[in-house]
Amino acid sequence: MPRCTCYTKIPLVDSRIKELFERYQSGDASIEERRLVEDWFAAFDSQQQKDFSKEHSAELFVQMDRKIGSMLESHPARNRMSARWLQVAAVFLIGAGLVFYKTFSRAPKVPAGYTLISVPKGVKKQLSLPDGSTVYLNSGSTLRISPGFGVTNRRISLTGEGFFIVKHNQTNPFTIQSGRLIITDIGTSFNVKAYAEESLVKVAVESGEVNVKEENAGKEAPIFPKSIIRNQQLIYSKDSRRAILNDTQTIEVSAWRKNQLRFDNASFGEIATTLERWYGVTVNVHGHTDNRRYTVSFNNEPVSNVLKVLGKLSGMSYQVINKSIQINLKPNKSMK
Structure with a gap:
């Protein structure tokens, strides 16, 4: 079952935020305004595994209001309006995707919905x-x-x-x-x-x-x-x-x-980062990497096989504990 977290009646929402979201939803926002809105939603994305309190949600709106204020310094400040002007109606986690539905006080001009898909x-x-x-x-x-x-x-x-x-x-x-x-x-x-x-x-x-x-x-x-x-x-x-x-x-x-993992002239730091993404693990590399580079590919191999091959090529040793991998590089050992 998808998890659903609803946020309603978020306090201290400035009318500028309402107007900004309406421009964004209608496609009339400037590039700078689009980036501001998308950065705001990215904050939800980075915290999607956490439960937001009403206070935390309100603070995100306050932060956006401050940014709008600095972006529109020439405009006079406006009075605060009720949260009924703008609210995030629901946040649905659907598989690996995160879809935001935004409800305003009047109907949007185009099909509503800012969609954020996170893998x-x-x-x-x-x-x-x-x-x-x-x-x-x-x-x-x-x-x-x-x-x-x-x-x-x-x-x-x-x-x-x-x-x-x-x-x-x-x-x-x-x-x-x-x-x-x-x-x-x-x-x-x-x-x-x-x-x-x-x-x-x-x-x-x-x-x-x-x-x-x-x-x-x-x-x-x-x-x-x-x-x-x-x-x-x-x-x-x-x-x-x-x-x-x-x-x-x-x-x-x-x-x-097509599940082919390729390293093309990659450093061990780059290899470690890729392994973390590819297999959903944590990789810690110890030892001086020098300027060693590696070009090698794997066809849908488990991480254990990849580590064995890299060990033979570089002389490194490694330990795997659950989802954590410790790599120890040997100095003065380069790939042939």
């Missing part, structure tokens, strides 16, 4: 979107689908990794926001890897082409290729805001959706 570590998920597109989500990924998707817009945002098979619609383009980047479909299937904790965002095209640009780049916008085509991969650095375009085999990049 936990150790799990992968395939889903069909209302426009006929197909999405595969890798472990530890989150997909946020805008209200009115498939009707007034086809906007989603991704944190993590996803493979998209997009049904092309020239009059209603399919766009993905990942951090600063906006990825627009031009009739294609492609892979996006954009985990929050990683410094690189990677976009690899399997068929068709996509366009990538930086949101609100201004005068110092990084240079992006006009489009990315089949078997090309764009790698964007969040730190330097620079992008490079490489040739790749996208079928290998997206092999994860």
